[in-house]
Amino acid sequence: MRLLLVEDDPTLRDQLRAGLQEAGYAVDAADDGRDAHHLGDTEAYDAVVLDLGLPLLDGLSVLRRWRDAGRAMPVLVLTARDNWSEKVAGIDAGADDYLTKPFHMEELLARLRGLIRRAAGQASPVLRCGELALDTRSGRVTLAGQAVTLTSHEYKVLDYLMHRPGAVVSRSELTEHIYAQDFDRDSNTIEVFVGRLRKKLPPGLIETVRGQGYRLAVV
Amino acid sequence: MKRWPAAGSLRLRLLGATLVTLALALTGAHAWLAGLFRDHVMRQADLALTQQLDQLTARLEFDAQGRPGLGPRAMSDPRWDRPYSGLYWQIEPLHGGSGGRAEALRSRSLWDGSLQLPADALADGTLHRHDIAGPRGEALRALERSLQAPEPFDSRWRLIVAGDLHDATAAVERFTGVLAASLAGLGLLLALAAVAQVAVGLAPLRTLQQSLQQLRAGRRQRLEGRFPTEVQPLIDDFNGVLERNAVIVERARAQAGNLAHALKTPLAILRHAALQAGPGEFPALVAEQVDTAQRHLDWHLARARAAATPHVPGQRTELEPVLRGLLRTMGKLHADRRLDLAADAVAPGLAFAGEAQDLQEMLGNLLDNACRSARGSVTVQAARDGPWLHIEVQDDGPGIAPEQRAAVLQRGVRLDETSAGSGLGLAIVVDLARLYGGDLTLGQAAAGGLGARLTLPAAP
Numbered sequence: 001m002r003l004l005l006v007e008d009d010p011t012l013r014d015q016l017r018a019g020l021q022e023a024g025y026a027v028d029a030a031d032d033g034r035d036a037h038h039l040g041d042t043e044a045y046d047a048v049v050l051d052l053g054l055p056l057l058d059g060l061s062v063l064r065r066w067r068d069a070g071r072a073m074p075v076l077v078l079t080a081r082d083n084w085s086e087k088v089a090g091i092d093a094g095a096d097d098y099l100t101k102p103f104h105m106e107e108l109l110a111r112l113r114g115l116i117r118r119a120a121g122q123a124s125p126v127l128r129c130g131e132l133a134l135d136t137r138s139g140r141v142t143l144a145g146q147a148v149t150l151t152s153h154e155y156k157v158l159d160y161l162m163h164r165p166g167a168v169v170s171r172s173e174l175t176e177h178i179y180a181q182d183f184d185r186d187s188n189t190i191e192v193f194v195g196r197l198r199k200k201l202p203p204g205l206i207e208t209v210r211g212q213g214y215r216l217a218v219v
Numbered sequence: 220m221k222r223w224p225a226a227g228s229l230r231l232r233l234l235g236a237t238l239v240t241l242a243l244a245l246t247g248a249h250a251w252l253a254g255l256f257r258d259h260v261m262r263q264a265d266l267a268l269t270q271q272l273d274q275l276t277a278r279l280e281f282d283a284q285g286r287p288g289l290g291p292r293a294m295s296d297p298r299w300d301r302p303y304s305g306l307y308w309q310i311e312p313l314h315g316g317s318g319g320r321a322e323a324l325r326s327r328s329l330w331d332g333s334l335q336l337p338a339d340a341l342a343d344g345t346l347h348r349h350d351i352a353g354p355r356g357e358a359l360r361a362l363e364r365s366l367q368a369p370e371p372f373d374s375r376w377r378l379i380v381a382g383d384l385h386d387a388t389a390a391v392e393r394f395t396g397v398l399a400a401s402l403a404g405l406g407l408l409l410a411l412a413a414v415a416q417v418a419v420g421l422a423p424l425r426t427l428q429q430s431l432q433q434l435r436a437g438r439r440q441r442l443e444g445r446f447p448t449e450v451q452p453l454i455d456d457f458n459g460v461l462e463r464n465a466v467i468v469e470r471a472r473a474q475a476g477n478l479a480h481a482l483k484t485p486l487a488i489l490r491h492a493a494l495q496a497g498p499g500e501f502p503a504l505v506a507e508q509v510d511t512a513q514r515h516l517d518w519h520l521a522r523a524r525a526a527a528t529p530h531v532p533g534q535r536t537e538l539e540p541v542l543r544g545l546l547r548t549m550g551k552l553h554a555d556r557r558l559d560l561a562a563d564a565v566a567p568g569l570a571f572a573g574e575a576q577d578l579q580e581m582l583g584n585l586l587d588n589a590c591r592s593a594r595g596s597v598t599v600q601a602a603r604d605g606p607w608l609h610i611e612v613q614d615d616g617p618g619i620a621p622e623q624r625a626a627v628l629q630r631g632v633r634l635d636e637t638s639a640g641s642g643l644g645l646a647i648v649v650d651l652a653r654l655y656g657g658d659l660t661l662g663q664a665a666a667g668g669l670g671a672r673l674t675l676p677a678a679p
Binding site for chain 1 (some may be wrong): 265
């Protein structure tokens with residue numbers, strides 16, 4: 001899953017980036033409103049962590065512009081201003097969740113997981129596909145109750161696919177959502193990860209749709 | 220709200236002074252004019268009697284024995300001869316002279332009566348005036364003069380003419396009656412004019428009063444309208460104070476927000492640094508102190524934001540839009556819980572006599588609290604009861620035991636608790652509600668959870 005992190009304080013930005021990456025997210029970071037607006041407008045993100053007090057263009061304006069342009073990715077607003085009036089203004093501008101500083105990293109991660117899951121139409125924090133289960137909270141994958149050991153890249157690919165069961169996901173889409181912007185992308189590596197995953201999972205679970213991409217078989 | 224000391228109504232004072240002066244002036248005028256007329260009428264009556272007395276004196280003759288008698292030419296007025304006509308004469312001897320045994324002479328009109336005058340000592344030629352009772356008890360004005368019989372007689376005589384005062388007093392009474400009626404009419408007209416004058420003169424003050432009421436009710440933010448030059452400077456100054464007040468409150472809010480922003484980002488950094496440092500005594504201390512600092516910060520910021528607000532008059536916040544906005548927000552913030560948030564029992568048009576942000580803060584905390592504890596549903600009810608607005612937020616969660624409810628509402632109790640993100644909200648709500656003269660009470664909801672009942676001043 002790929003996130004956009006918008007925070008103008010460099011120390012907090014680095015801490016958050018580190019925390020989010022540790023949790024398995026690919027993270028792009030922006031430190032001002034204009035930059036943030038551009039990235040959110042052009043790149044595909046699974047969620048955005050948006051600070052409201054930003055230079056050049058304030059966070060609420062950035063959010064409104066995205067929503068006006070039809071960008072629907074879930075946005076978690078992060079701010080020091082915790083009046084309910086500001087929270088209402090944030091939600092009405094199109095935010096999906098609100099977290100006030102100072103906050104606990106675990107809470108931010110939990111809320112992000114919830115946002116991404118709900119955006120994909122999944123109600124439970126444990127994603128299931130037949131006997132395969134992926135617990136988004138712990139990052140554990142089990143097959144008929146037996147733990148499956150995955151590398152972080154394999155996990156990211158499976159995580160993305162399991163959020164969209166039955167949908168065709170192209171290789172470029174997978175690449176976009178698994179790597180950060182500054183990463184040297186090579187869609188061939190995706191094939192490698194999918195190949196390894198297929199060996200660890202029941203045969204036929206990840207289908208190849210010729211010329212289009214992959215699909216997680218709905219059992 | 221402090222009331223001005225009672226000094227009575229300005230209208231009553233003006234009207235009272237005018238009407239009292241008017242009554243005194245008209246009563247005085249009546250007394251003076253009536254007196255003037257009475258004097259005039261009496262003088263006329265006296266003048267007529269004096270002429271009659273002069274005529275009587277002129278006709279008086281004495282015979283050879285010195286007995287008085289009237290000459291051949293009769294007295295001209297027919298009333299002298301008509302019995303009890305109201306005009307009488309009488310000639311009686313004065314004792315002490317030589318004619319002491321002589322008979323008194325009387326006009327025919329006296330019939331068998333006589334004029335009873337008090338004894339009097341008269342110098343020759345002077346006129347004396349008496350008010351006496353006539354033969355039939357009527358009020359008479361009597362004029363008398365004394366006369367020395369001619370030589371060689373040594374007798375003195377008392378010549379008396381008396382006339383009925385009835386006509387004169389009737390004229391005076393008629394006049395004073397008409398005068399009183401016309402003065403009363405004049406007084407009534409003047410009183411009406413005074414009432415109209417006071418009403419016109421004080422009309423701007425009534426406009427001002429209405430404007431103030433609207434301000435207090437929150438329908439206006441300043442005193443509207445043009446006022447007379449005597450009042451306008453006061454209005455301008457008052458509006459100036461209101462505007463400055465609003466600016467100061469706004470600035471205080473902005474500064475509180477800026478302070479929050481300035482302090483909370485460093486706190487967030489400290490917390491994450493402590494987290495990243497891994498387990499240990501020092502990181503634990505930092506994390507704990509950051510939590511404490513955050514709670515103090517939240518508490519005092521909420522207080523600072525609220526402190527100035529209730530003293531600003533003219534505030535009115537519609538309940539429904541605020542509630543809808545908060546419910547939308549709660550729906551998103553607690554999306555995972557998939558709660559049923561209902562505010563069906565909130566009548567439109569209810570309004571809070573206070574600041575929008577404060578209402579949002581109180582309701583936001585109550586709703587957030589309810590959403591955190593609810594199992595499946597949160598309901599909001601609101602109703603107006605006279606000057607108060609009652610808002611009840613209920614959830615179907617575990618609730619709070621009766622013996623713990625008071626403690627939850629106490630200031631500072633939750634400040635020292637270590638669990639983050641809960642508890643402080645209710646204490647802030649109580650604090651804000653009490654600043655507005657309202658209150659927060661906790662009870663049991665119908666669905667079994669907590670029922671938080673917020674009482675706030677209602678705006679009309």
